[in-house]
Amino acid sequence: MKNKLQDLIIFENEDLIALNKPSGMLSIPDREAKEQSLKDILQQRYPEVYIVHRLDRDTSGLIIFAKNAAAHRHFSLQFENRKTIKIYLGLLLGSLAKTDGVVDVPIAENTSKRGTMMVHRRGKPARTDYKVLKDFKQYSWVWFQIHTGRTHQIRVHAKELGHPLAVDKIYGDGQPILLSSIKNRFKLSKDALEEKPLLNRLALHAYQLTIEDLQGKAITLEAPLHKDLTATLKQLEKWRQ
Known part of the structure; x- marks a missing residue:
């Protein structure tokens, strides 16, 4: 696992460590703690x-x-006070009517389907630019x-836009x-x-984060796309009709 952890590290200083998390891995242990999370792996090297x-x-x-x-x-305070800049990249199903816009609708827990969320007026404010x-x-x-x-x-x-993320098993078709x-x-x-899929996981990637370090200097961190997403985009580009 040591080599693997080294491959995931993007940036490190005395205060923080930034990693490029693979899809399918938990960030932190879940309640059952049956599988290894990114935090568990980190703790082997950093107590x-x-x-x-x-x-x-x-x-x-x-x-x-x-x-x-x-x-x-x-x-943590920067995240709480929304002082960070968080950029994601994702592959959506279909062709969007508007090439850019804002989705500003509240999100609440879906009480009838545990572990999922939904757009609902009783929810918390949520804004996404795209x-x-x-x-x-x-x-x-x-x-x-x-x-x-x-x-x-x-x-x-x-x-909500009518174009769920590709391979989203909860909010899309999961295909x-x-x-x-x-x-x-x-x-x-x-x-x-049988045919091996180009992409068989959620097509969403946390790409960039801008935060202030402890000295008040802004740092921008970037996580390159993983191979499966890069290969998928290459094929889409190649066979674009």
Whole structure:
């Protein structure tokens, strides 16, 4: 696991450590604590590590942990007071009518479906800015800035737009992205029994975070896209109709 942790580290100083979380990994231990989280892995190397914020299990990308109590307090306050700039990238189903806009609708817990969220007037305020970077017709590659940090915010707001995130098993159709659905005259190779998906996980990535360090200097951190997303975008670009 040591090498693996090293591969995930984007930035580190005496106060914080920033990592590029893979999709499918928990940020912090869940109640059952049956599987290893990113925090568990970090604690093997850093006995003192503090949670500042978290990412959904299915979301990949940038996450920071504080390395001492003072840093924990400093960074946590910035998140609470919305002093951070949080940028995400995601692949949405279909082609959006408007190439940019704002989704400003409250998000509440879905009382009939545990662990999920919904747009509801009794919810907490939630604002997401979006901008279409590439329109592939079947899918759209979209830039997001979230001004609030509600659970599943981008996923819920994307659904509200009528264009859920690709491979979203909760708010979308959950279908993997297949080359056969993009490429005309697709043929399965002789040795393959079935087609391997280009992307079989939530198409959402925490890309960039701007925060102030303990000296009051703004730092911008960036997490490169993981290989599966890069490969998917490459194929969408190649076979764009």
